[in-house]
Amino acid sequence: MRSATLLIIEDEERMRRLLELVLQQEGYDLLLAASGEEGIKLLSEHSELDLVLTDLQLGKLSGLDVLEETKKTRPDVPVLIVTGYGTVKSAVEAMRKGAYDYISKPVDHDELKILIARALELRRLAQDNQALRAGLREQFGFDRIVSRSPAMAEVKRLAADFAQTDATVLVTGESGTGKELLARAIHYASPRAARPLVAVNCAGIPESLIESELFGYEPGAFTDARKSKQGRFQLAHRGTLFLDEIGELGPAAQAKLLRVLEDRVVEPLGGTRSVRVDIRVICATNQDLPGLIKQGRFREDLYYRLHVCPLTIPPLRERPEDIPMLLDAFLGTLMHERGVRIHHVSPDALRLLTAHPWPGNVRELHNAVEWISLSCKEDTIRPDHLPPQLRAAAGSAQKERPSLLSLGLSVEEVEKAMLEEALDKAGGNVSEAGRILKITRNTLRYRMEKYGLK
Ligand SMILES: Nc1ncnc2c1ncn2[C@@H]1O[C@H](COP(=O)(O)OP(=O)(O)OP(=O)(O)O)[C@@H](O)[C@H]1O
Ligand SMILES: [Mg+2]
Numbered sequence: 398m399r400s401a402t403l404l405i406i407e408d409e410e411r412m413r414r415l416l417e418l419v420l421q422q423e424g425y426d427l428l429l430a431a432s433g434e435e436g437i438k439l440l441s442e443h444s445e446l447d448l449v450l451t452d453l454q455l456g457k458l459s460g461l462d463v464l465e466e467t468k469k470t471r472p473d474v475p476v477l478i479v480t481g482y483g484t485v486k487s488a489v490e491a492m493r494k495g496a497y498d499y500i501s502k503p504v505d506h507d508e509l510k511i512l513i514a515r516a517l518e519l520r521r522l523a524q525d526n527q528a529l530r531a532g533l534r535e536q537f538g539f540d541r542i543v544s545r546s547p548a549m550a551e552v553k554r555l556a557a558d559f560a561q562t563d564a565t566v567l568v569t570g571e572s573g574t575g576k577e578l579l580a581r582a583i584h585y586a587s588p589r590a591a592r593p594l595v596a597v598n599c600a601g602i603p604e605s606l607i608e609s610e611l612f613g614y615e616p617g618a619f620t621d622a623r624k625s626k627q628g629r630f631q632l633a634h635r636g637t638l639f640l641d642e643i644g645e646l647g648p649a650a651q652a653k654l655l656r657v658l659e660d661r662v663v664e665p666l667g668g669t670r671s672v673r674v675d676i677r678v679i680c681a682t683n684q685d686l687p688g689l690i691k692q693g694r695f696r697e698d699l700y701y702r703l704h705v706c707p708l709t710i711p712p713l714r715e716r717p718e719d720i721p722m723l724l725d726a727f728l729g730t731l732m733h734e735r736g737v738r739i740h741h742v743s744p745d746a747l748r749l750l751t752a753h754p755w756p757g758n759v760r761e762l763h764n765a766v767e768w769i770s771l772s773c774k775e776d777t778i779r780p781d782h783l784p785p786q787l788r789a790a791a792g793s794a795q796k797e798r799p800s801l802l803s804l805g806l807s808v809e810e811v812e813k814a815m816l817e818e819a820l821d822k823a824g825g826n827v828s829e830a831g832r833i834l835k836i837t838r839n840t841l842r843y844r845m846e847k848y849g850l851k
Contacts, residue, residue, distance in 0.1 A: 401517050402426040402443065406436035406451040406463055407479070412502075416450070419506050420513070433458025437466050448516055449476045453484050453491065453499075461491055468495050473523065475516040479504060530591055537581040543726040546716035552579070552708055559706045560586040565658070567643075567703045568681040570710030573760030576681040577641060579710065584637040589677055592636030595629050599650075600642035607650045609666050612657075618667025630663045630674050637677045643703065644684030644695065655699045678703075713755040713762065720751050723759060727766040737770045741777040749780055749787050813848045816841070820850065 403425050407413040410431070417427055428443060430436035433455045440446065440463075449467050453460035464476045475497035480488040488499040497516045500509055539553050559566050560583045568576045577596075584594040602610050609618070613628030630638060640646075646654065657663055658678065662671040680703050689695035713719065724742065731737040742750070755761050765784050773782035780788060815834065823829035831841040845851075 400424050400426055401447040402428065402445050403513070404428045404430065404436060404439055404443070404446055404449045404451075406430045406433065406449070406455065406460070408432060408452060408455045412452070416504075416509075419509065423510055423513075425513075432456050433460070433463050436463050440467060440471065446471065446474055447520060448513060449474060450513070451476065451478060453478050453480045453487055461487070461494065464491055464494055464496055473520065475520055477512060477516060533585055533590075537578075537585045539582045539586060542575060542578055542582060543723050544716070544719045545722050546711075546719050548711045548716050549719060552710055555706075556583050556708055557586060559583060559708070561588070562706070563677050564705045565677075565703055566679045566706045566708060568679065568708045568710065569686075570683060571712045571756075571758055572683045573758035574683075574710040574712060575759050576683070576710060577639075579708065580639050580641075580679045580681055583679060584639070584677075587637065587677065589636050593633060594637045594639060595633035596639040596641060597629050598641045600645040604647045604650075607647065608653060611650065612653060612663050612665055614666040615668035615670070618665070625665065625668075628663060628665060630657060630676060631672060633676045634674050635676075637679060640678065640680045642682060642684075643680040644682040644686060644689055648696075651696045651699050655696065655702060658699075658702045713758045714753075717751040720762065721747065723762055724750065724766060727763055728770075731766065731770050735770070739770065739773055739776055739778060743777055743779045745780050746778045746783060749783055753787050809848075812844070813850070816844060816848060816850060820845075 403420060405413065405416050405420070405427060407416060407429075408431055413429060413431065417429060420427060428439050428446070430439055433451075434457070436449070436451060436455075437458070440449070449463065451460040451463045455463075460478050464478070467474055467476050476491075476495070478488055478491045478496045478499040479502060480499050481502050485501065488496075488501075491499060497519075498512055500512060539557060542549070542553060544550065544553070556566075556579055566580070566583060568579055570576050581594065584590065597611065599607065609626065609628070611628050611630055613626050613631055615625045640654075657674070661675070662673050664671045686695055686700050686704075690697045690700060721742070728737065728739050731739075750762075750765075757764070765787065768784040769778055769782050773779075816830070819830040819833040820827075822833060827841055827845075828838050831838045834841065836844075
């Protein structure tokens with residue numbers, strides 16, 4: 398680790414030498430200035446600076462000017478003020494303006510060392526925190542959403558715009574299209590990125606618990622409620638609340654959610670108190686909310702509250718040009734994580750991959766890549782390495798579908814043939830044959846009788 402660099406601004410030469418001596422012993426790199434002007438010049442020239450130690454009373458420019466300049470150009474660098482006798486009032490003023498702390502003359506060396514060490518430690522923590530947040534942004538940012546289709550580019554562009562606002566976002570799309578990924582990217586691109594993202598899976602919490610989970614409760618709200626509990630809304634204060642599978646929310650919770658969105662206050666169960674919350678809401682669903690409204694299962698007024706900034710992620714089959722890029726990205730991850738070395742895909746295999754309808758969307762593709770990573774021992778993916786459902790599609794896509802009518806059979810004959818084949822396959826076991834044919838045992842017995850089968 399590099400040693401910290403301190404800038405010392407002190408016009409009294411004897412004092413400057415003393416500080417230099419004391420702090421050099423501590424192993425710091427030092428820059429020395431005899432005036433405010435000189436100090437500000439060094440400040441602008443040395444980006445590696447970690448801390449400024451300045452006397453309050455200098456010549457023309459004062460320590461306060463140095464402080465102001467540092468706050469303006471290097472807001473992350475702490476400023477420590479050294480005050481003379483009778484200037485404590487100005488020191489308090491300096492603190493108000495953002496100085497880290499002050500120390501009075503005559504300076505106690507140990508106290509000074511401790512103050513500096515603590516200020517540097519705090520700065521290091523702040524930097525770690527920033528790096529961590531940058532890491533999160535990378536882990537959950539828009540760059541993580543792999544795509545090259547114009548449709549996805551448009552979704553990402555809109556989402557990036559929405560991220561800058563506090564407006565409620567509703568993400569829709571089929572299962573596995575990346576709704577959660579997009580919701581997280583919005584949070585981490587938003588001004589709330591440093592605050593929590595609290596995710597609630599509305600489908601994962603039983604109806605009886607959802608209200609206490611979301612809104613919290615006060616002691617005595619119900620038999621077991623001895624202490625109060627914060628709801629997810631309170632936990633998301635100043636951050637983002639991600640309500641996943643919003644279509645699964647029951648009527649009571651829907652009514653309460655509507656009120657919270659309207660008033661931005663939460664009333665914990667069993668309480669009389671309301672709590673103001675500052676939250677940004679992002680919702681997601683793979684259900685057709687207008688359809689649910691028609692069936693009376695989703696409140697129309699709530700829908701309009703949520704439908705402020707709508708984003709719809711198209712299914713993967715509508716953007717096949719994303720498939721090769723996703724494939725590459727998933728293989729790249731597997732190479733990092735498990736040393737999988739697959740670099741190519743044969744034209745036949747690629748044709749199958751892009752022709753598949755991907756009902757499970759990107760999640761299904763991800764699973765397919767996992768399968769391929771186990772079945773493919775060479776560096777090129779061929780049709781044989783693909784999961785069965787893709788290879789099966791190959792058969793029906795390549796061969797013309799045989800015409801059953803051209804066989805000139807009656808429906809009865811076809812049914813009889815199917816029963817015989819299933820019974821044969823099940824070794825005469827009627828229950829098993831029923832399972833193969835997807836009919837009940839009784840139905841099968843009835844039909845066997847009809848066709849005189851044993
Ligand atoms: N464009 C993409 N780039 C990279 N990974 C993606 C992309 N879209 C989806 N994924 C990955 O696919 C998987 C499913 O994504 P996600 O959970 O966000 O989907 P979802 O729409 O929320 O699905 P569900 O409706 O089933 O909850 C995740 O592993 C996610 O990382
Ligand atoms: Mg999801």
